[in-house]
Amino acid sequence: xxxxxxxxxGLVQPGxxxxxxxxxxxxxxxxxxxxxxxxxxxxxLEWVSGITGNGHSTYYAxxxxxxxxxxxxxxxxxxFLQMDSLRAKDTALYYCAKGDDYNPPCFDYWAQGTLVxxxx
Amino acid sequence: DIQMTQSPSSxxxxxxxxxxxTCRASQTISDWLAWYQQKPGKAPKLLIYKASSLExxxxxxxxxxxxxxxxxxxxxxxxxxxxxxxxxxxYNMYSVTFGQGTKVEIK
Numbered sequence: 346x347x348x349x350x351x352x353x354x355g356l357v358q359p360g361x362x363x364x365x366x367x368x369x370x371x372x373x374x375x376x377x378x379x380x381x382x383x384x385x386x387x388x389x390l391e392w393v394s395g396i397t398g399n400g401h402s403t404y405y406a407x408x409x410x411x412x413x414x415x416x417x418x419x420x421x422x423x424x425f426l427q428m429d430s431l432r433a434k435d436t437a438l439y440y441c442a443k444g445d446d447y448n449p450p451c452f453d454y455w456a457q458g459t460l461v462x463x464x465x
Numbered sequence: 466d467i468q469m470t471q472s473p474s475s476x477x478x479x480x481x482x483x484x485x486x487t488c489r490a491s492q493t494i495s496d497w498l499a500w501y502q503q504k505p506g507k508a509p510k511l512l513i514y515k516a517s518s519l520e521x522x523x524x525x526x527x528x529x530x531x532x533x534x535x536x537x538x539x540x541x542x543x544x545x546x547x548x549x550x551x552x553x554x555x556y557n558m559y560s561v562t563f564g565q566g567t568k569v570e571i572k
Contacts, residue, residue, distance in 0.1 A: 391563065
């Protein structure tokens with residue numbers, strides 16, 4: 346069975362940094378694009394960033410471009426999101442999501458979400 | 466970025482009702498459209514991909530249609546488990562974008 350397990354969320358001050366991880370199992374990780382999608386409290390879904398299966402291409406929403414960096418370690422079946430210069434508006438539940446066979450993908454499996462709170 | 470607009474934003478319906486949710490794209494996206502269901506405190510669940518293909522394990526009362534800029538999600542006979550928020554998503558190009566959501570509530 347496909348499993349995605351996130352870690353790394355927490356409380357951080359404005360301007361601070363945080364690194365999210367997503368450990369994947371149950372599928373050939375390197376064959377699929379992956380993304381991060383976030384959801385602010387009481388709000389809708391916002392795609393944040395995506396990366397191809399081989400890690401050679403990365404994509405970002407304008408709201409995080411230049412501040413967030415997506416990466417993956419296919420030898421460890423793990424996806425990362427490095428978040429720098431965090432702002433209050435970045436407060437959200439962050440989901441790691443597995444892409445389907447296409448790029449850009451839709452998302453056929455989602456992790457449980459990890460909460461990031463940016464506050465002083 | 467391609468803007469996705471869902472309507473209505475919310476609706477009240479009874480068990481057994483036929484429910485239709487519309488999603489419009491600000492430019493043509495062919496059939497690169499997915500639908501998700503999200504329940505409170507849970508991650509989204511993929512229902513429909515490529516506008517009309519039913520994801521494995523999803524009940525057949527869910528169906529999707531449309532192409533270009535206009536799409537619909539139909540629930541043929543609403544069940545108690547279907548009360549949730551539904552999102553469309555375009556994946557024609559990056560940045561992928563979601564609609565604002567449609568909350569389906571019990572009448």
